[in-house]
Amino acid sequence: MMASLTHATTTVAQTVSLFDGFDGFVLPVILKLVFVLAAFFVLPLVGGYLEHKVMGRMQHRRGPVEAGPFGSLQLVADGIKFIQKEDLIPSAADRWVFAIAPGVALVPAMLVFLVIPFGPGVFALDFELGLFYALAAISVSVLGVLMGGWASANKFSLIGGLRAGAQLVAYELPLIIAAITVAVQAGTLSLVGIVESQATFQLFGTGINVWFVFPQIVGFAIFFVAAMAELSRPPFDMPIGDSELVFGYMTEYTGIKYAMYMLTEYAGMISMSALMVVLYLGGWQLLPGVPLPGCEAGGGLFDCSPTGIALGVAITIAKIMALVFLMVWARVAYPRLREDQLQRVCWLVLVPLSLANLAVVTIAKVVF
Amino acid sequence: MTFFEQYGTFAIAVIVGCLLYAVIMLASRLMRPSVPSPQKLTTYECGVESLGAGWSQTNIRYYVFAFLFLLFDVEAIFLFPWAVIVGDLDATTAVSPTFAVVAMFLFIATLLEGLAYAWKKGVLTWD
Structure with a gap:
């Protein structure tokens, strides 16, 4: 594995992806892509099913029950339906831009999964710039949304697309600054390195091992709110605003292209939650300072037995789903903000607060 | 690798x-299936005939946010490398940690002044 340029204190033996255990270049790449695509198509469906069920229960309904056991195949059935639906491109629309816009949103959402560590060694790539890469890939999706809104030649779509553009660029700032604050604390941008540094991080020299969520509870709150706004999920769904803008930038989309936008949203929900797990909630660790069973050899984080790896993946996915649950809860609990309130909250509250958080954490890091 | x-x-x-x-x-x-008809391919506007083209001129207030975003996004690019090294600085390095922290905070303060100016000008309030 590439040694980090600055994080020279690494003592852990093995931080290599499991897929690099095979010889050559081609086989590991194929396995990595299969892994990334499997995670990209399966986890959003699990998150979507969870959303259906949780929203149903919170609204005194049962949610889906017919397709599969307890309705668990509802989203698969939806996918099969979408792919057979007639695809309409309005005659006023810009045909080519209209057709590729969902792909421009979808592909970056998939590329984020390349760097997310789901367990000890269970990741495709560990870029030195992993955090930077993940944030950059997430921010490309706004192009697909703007393209779709513009190419539809529909007033609702255009307003929805412009709202989405303004919202996504605005909330990217608190998101990036909160993430940089974690990078200051960890001293690295590698996502695996950030998990690793949380295993050894001690609260101001007291010997108490904690995850970054404790010293950075403000940063975590900022990241969570900004992530929900980045995903345009209620209560931040002004770009879609179904009671005012029909369906925003997706108004003219039907069939499989609409399904691609929805998949982008759910995949974004998973990747944002996974980033929060990695940055703040200790990745695949069970409890702060407790080595994972089966990984005692590598300091409780790496060199795991198959049991340890399975346990690590299960813990990561459980944490991701817990955060998805919180997002769904917020969606059910709060009404939509007004468009100008949204921008004010970002520029006058979240951006200054995240900069103040960065200042406090930096000073604490330099002093202690 | x-x-x-x-x-x-x-x-x-x-x-x-x-x-x-x-x-x-x-x-x-x-x-x-694919059975297009002229009616199906019209622009959707809640069932009534659409008035004018979809690409008509509207008053958008978002360009200010685009400027503000550019300002801070460029700042973020400078913050990333700074964030990685700032914890490793000490008295023995060429740059002292105090210098690195103060320099970056001055830079951020300059940008915040721009945000405060935009606020004072009222671009963040709609009426």
Whole structure:
């Protein structure tokens, strides 16, 4: 594995992806892509099913029950339906831009999964710039949304697309600054390195091992709110605003292209939650300072037995789903903000607060 | 893994992602009906005849946010390398930690002044 340029204190033996255990270049790449695509198509469906069920229960309904056991195949059935639906491109629309816009949103959402560590060694790539890469890939999706809104030649779509553009660029700032604050604390941008540094991080020299969520509870709150706004999920769904803008930038989309936008949203929900797990909630660790069973050899984080790896993946996915649950809860609990309130909250509250958080954490890091 | 192996994997993933989208679109084309009619292909405007073109002029207030965003996004690019090294600085390094922290805070304060100016000008309040 590439040694980090600055994080020279690494003592852990093995931080290599499991897929690099095979010889050559081609086989590991194929396995990595299969892994990334499997995670990209399966986890959003699990998150979507969870959303259906949780929203149903919170609204005194049962949610889906017919397709599969307890309705668990509802989203698969939806996918099969979408792919057979007639695809309409309005005659006023810009045909080519209209057709590729969902792909421009979808592909970056998939590329984020390349760097997310789901367990000890269970990741495709560990870029030195992993955090930077993940944030950059997430921010490309706004192009697909703007393209779709513009190419539809529909007033609702255009307003929805412009709202989405303004919202996504605005909330990217608190998101990036909160993430940089974690990078200051960890001293690295590698996502695996950030998990690793949380295993050894001690609260101001007291010997108490904690995850970054404790010293950075403000940063975590900022990241969570900004992530929900980045995903345009209620209560931040002004770009879609179904009671005012029909369906925003997706108004003219039907069939499989609409399904691609929805998949982008759910995949974004998973990747944002996974980033929060990695940055703040200790990745695949069970409890702060407790080595994972089966990984005692590598300091409780790496060199795991198959049991340890399975346990690590299960813990990561459980944490991701817990955060998805919180997002769904917020969606059910709060009404939509007004468009100008949204921008004010970002520029006058979240951006200054995240900069103040960065200042406090930096000073604490330099002093202690 | 070398640098080229890592970013080569990334490049292959980009190509596979684009191909995947193309394959899904093609599969859907083979499976779906296609019976367009002029009525179906009109612009949707809640069922009434649409007035004017979709690309008409509207008053958008978002360009101010685009400027503000550019300001802070460029700042973020400078923050990333600074964030990685600031914790490793001490008295023995060429740059002292105090200098690094104060320099970056001055930079951020300059940008915040721009935000405060925009606020004072009232661009963040709509009426």
